[in-house]
Amino acid sequence: MKALKIILSIFVMGLIFGGCAYNWILEEEAVDPTDPDAPEVSFSAQIVPIFSSKCITCHSTGGQSPDLTSDNAYSSINSSRYINTSDPASSLIYTKPMGSHSQTYSTAEAALVLTWITQGAQNN
Ligand code: HEC
Incomplete structure (x- = not known):
């Protein structure tokens, strides 16, 4: 049971920090012209x-x-x-x-x- 809790909290922390890192990259990076899913530029x-x-x-x-x-x-x-x-x-x-x-x-x-x-x- 204890092991399960540890594994679970590592997973949750991974989500939290992974999520932050991802947002940060999105904000810092320029739009990618080769990305067909790039948001439409006005x-x-x-x-x-x-x-x-x-x-x-x-x-x-x-x-x-x-x-x-x-x-x-x-x-x-x-x-x-x-x-x-x-x-x-x-x-x-x-x-x-x-x-x-x-x-x-x-x-x-x-x-x-x-x-x-x-x-x-x-x-x-
Ligand atoms: C300090 C003045 C100046 C600024 C500021 C300037 N340009 Fe120019 N631009 C020129 C001159 C002079 C020419 C014509 C000579 C040449 O082709 O280099 C020119 C030519 C051009 C041409 C080619 C025109 C043609 O029909 O051949 C483009 C395209 C262009 N500029 C875009 C821009 C863009 C975009 C910006 C802003 C990011 C900019 N310029 C800022 C002076 C400027």
Whole structure:
């Protein structure tokens, strides 16, 4: 009986600590573009804010194209020049701010952009 209690409490502790570790990983990790079950990325709620905070100083209306201001971003980049849904990682809107561009995506931002394109680059 005592052994059973010990085994049971080890199991319960495993659940508790295992559960915490799992939550922690979920919070820390960037979205995985190759995960078909990844939650849907929203263009307006998750991609536009990246453009607004990092890109529109140059990519403004009448400035450097593409125009990435919130009202125009989608129509500006919704073309084969910027988005390639059959090979998302080759999309210019993903690759350009990765290398030596004036502003670059953080790892998490790059993963969001790639996931959004992988999910069909919707105006969502
Ligand atoms: C300091 C100004 C500046 C900032 C900030 C900036 N860019 Fe640019 N961007 C440019 C300039 C200048 C060009 C054109 C020259 C070139 O292609 O590098 C350009 C070109 C681009 C192009 C290619 C356009 C084309 O049609 O060939 C993309 C895509 C792009 N930027 C995306 C972004 C994104 C996304 C951000 C924010 C993460 C960003 N840029 C931030 C100045 C900027």
